[in-house]
Amino acid sequence: MQTDPHILRAFDRDLHSVQALVVRMGALVEEAIGKAAQALHGRDDALANSVRREDAAIDALEEQINADCARLIALRQPNAGDLRTVLSVMKVASNLERCGDYAKNLGKRTTVLNQSAPIGGLSASVLRMAGAVQQQLHAALDAYIKRDADLAASVRARDSEIDQIYSALFREILTHMLEDPRTITGCMHLHFIAKNIERVGDHATGIAEQVIYLVTGALPADQRPKGDTTAFETGA
Amino acid sequence: MQTDPHILRAFDRDLHSVQALVVRMGALVEEAIGKAAQALHGRDDALANSVRREDAAIDALEEQINADCARLIALRQPNAGDLRTVLSVMKVASNLERCGDYAKNLGKRTTVLNQSAPIGGLSASVLRMAGAVQQQLHAALDAYIKRDADLAASVRARDSEIDQIYSALFREILTHMLEDPRTITGCMHLHFIAKNIERVGDHATGIAEQVIYLVTGALPADQRPKGDTTAFETGA
Numbered sequence: 001m002q003t004d005p006h007i008l009r010a011f012d013r014d015l016h017s018v019q020a021l022v023v024r025m026g027a028l029v030e031e032a033i034g035k036a037a038q039a040l041h042g043r044d045d046a047l048a049n050s051v052r053r054e055d056a057a058i059d060a061l062e063e064q065i066n067a068d069c070a071r072l073i074a075l076r077q078p079n080a081g082d083l084r085t086v087l088s089v090m091k092v093a094s095n096l097e098r099c100g101d102y103a104k105n106l107g108k109r110t111t112v113l114n115q116s117a118p119i120g121g122l123s124a125s126v127l128r129m130a131g132a133v134q135q136q137l138h139a140a141l142d143a144y145i146k147r148d149a150d151l152a153a154s155v156r157a158r159d160s161e162i163d164q165i166y167s168a169l170f171r172e173i174l175t176h177m178l179e180d181p182r183t184i185t186g187c188m189h190l191h192f193i194a195k196n197i198e199r200v201g202d203h204a205t206g207i208a209e210q211v212i213y214l215v216t217g218a219l220p221a222d223q224r225p226k227g228d229t230t231a232f233e234t235g236a
Numbered sequence: 237m238q239t240d241p242h243i244l245r246a247f248d249r250d251l252h253s254v255q256a257l258v259v260r261m262g263a264l265v266e267e268a269i270g271k272a273a274q275a276l277h278g279r280d281d282a283l284a285n286s287v288r289r290e291d292a293a294i295d296a297l298e299e300q301i302n303a304d305c306a307r308l309i310a311l312r313q314p315n316a317g318d319l320r321t322v323l324s325v326m327k328v329a330s331n332l333e334r335c336g337d338y339a340k341n342l343g344k345r346t347t348v349l350n351q352s353a354p355i356g357g358l359s360a361s362v363l364r365m366a367g368a369v370q371q372q373l374h375a376a377l378d379a380y381i382k383r384d385a386d387l388a389a390s391v392r393a394r395d396s397e398i399d400q401i402y403s404a405l406f407r408e409i410l411t412h413m414l415e416d417p418r419t420i421t422g423c424m425h426l427h428f429i430a431k432n433i434e435r436v437g438d439h440a441t442g443i444a445e446q447v448i449y450l451v452t453g454a455l456p457a458d459q460r461p462k463g464d465t466t467a468f469e470t471g472a
Contacts, residue, residue, distance in 0.1 A: 063455075066323075070316070070319055070320060070323060071316075073309060073319055074314075074315065074316045074319050077313045078310075079310065080306070080307075080310045083306055083309055083310050084306065087302075087306060087326075090323075094330070174420065174421065174424070177413070177417070177420050178417055178420060181413070181414055181417055184410065184413050184414060184420070185410065188410070188427065191424065192431075195428075219299075
């Protein structure tokens, strides 16, 4: 039915151009997370505000990707396998859009945190965590573009490391709150920032799972390793 | 092309059956949120654990909806308008799945909170907030099934009320932490619970926006920038 090479090429060409948008979106999101963590660490309001403003470009890209995918489906009427690929593009764009929101939120909380004194070395820990998450996101998108299930599997495996960094940071934040109640409000913001960065890591894993789905035809059956145990912590 | 009444009926029948799954999924999610808040308020470990277990059924429904939608697209090759409807089904299912996760997380944190003394009247405030969010979710799904853009617009308008309830609860939590540092760990959990319930409200708004998109053909203009990314094409 879809054996006419003309039609096949048209689908591939359309897919390629929409995937180029995903790559651009991914680059913007990685950059936003890095800049947001740097703005926090450097107490840089201007940088934080630019991250907040630039989220609009990420949202606009998602809208365009969704519109292009819908047009692609309607126009090319892809077969089941191709359709799965197009639907995965929309899933990945949706993951990236959420990550952009988290970066924006990080920028917002940074401008609030800059109004009071810095709290210990917490922002350095956040910066390290953001760096690790950026790498995960980059590897996940790389795996996506190359359809590399092994690389995707390694992204999944490393997610528990991010969760462990988050858990350590959570305990660090808790210690500051208990030792100096004046830091409580700031610590609440930092806790959200840490949790949101951990969620970006979860979305990187989500993208990696889409890759495994695309390559193998099934989502990973095993429950992926979860290292964030703070929901179970009863504290001091 | 798609004027054969036989084909039209087949699409509508398929759409109807997949939408029935969305309705069932929505009912499970509403119930999970209500039960989770009650488990917290009543310090009921058994109820909290049942919410955690039952999330698997919600996840399974999303998987089925996605598979059914993909099959529907591949089989019926819907025109642009019908395709938009099918894609919206997947978006709504994705919103509901996230809400289910939040309910599950609420259950998890409840079993932890039950290990220490209750903190003031905070769980009653959480219960009220959960009730308001359940209503929002119910109205959003109602608007979705009836394709009622007015009802959807009212859901969007009421989201700021949820945000206000959350803000008041945030201040209440902060006060407890400052007055009695022994409550800090518990308050961190309660803060997450409150934030997650607020996020369920955001997803109800997301569903309402899908309704507006379906009925009017465009997302509400004041919410998100549309798909025109030309302003960013030459950006750095």
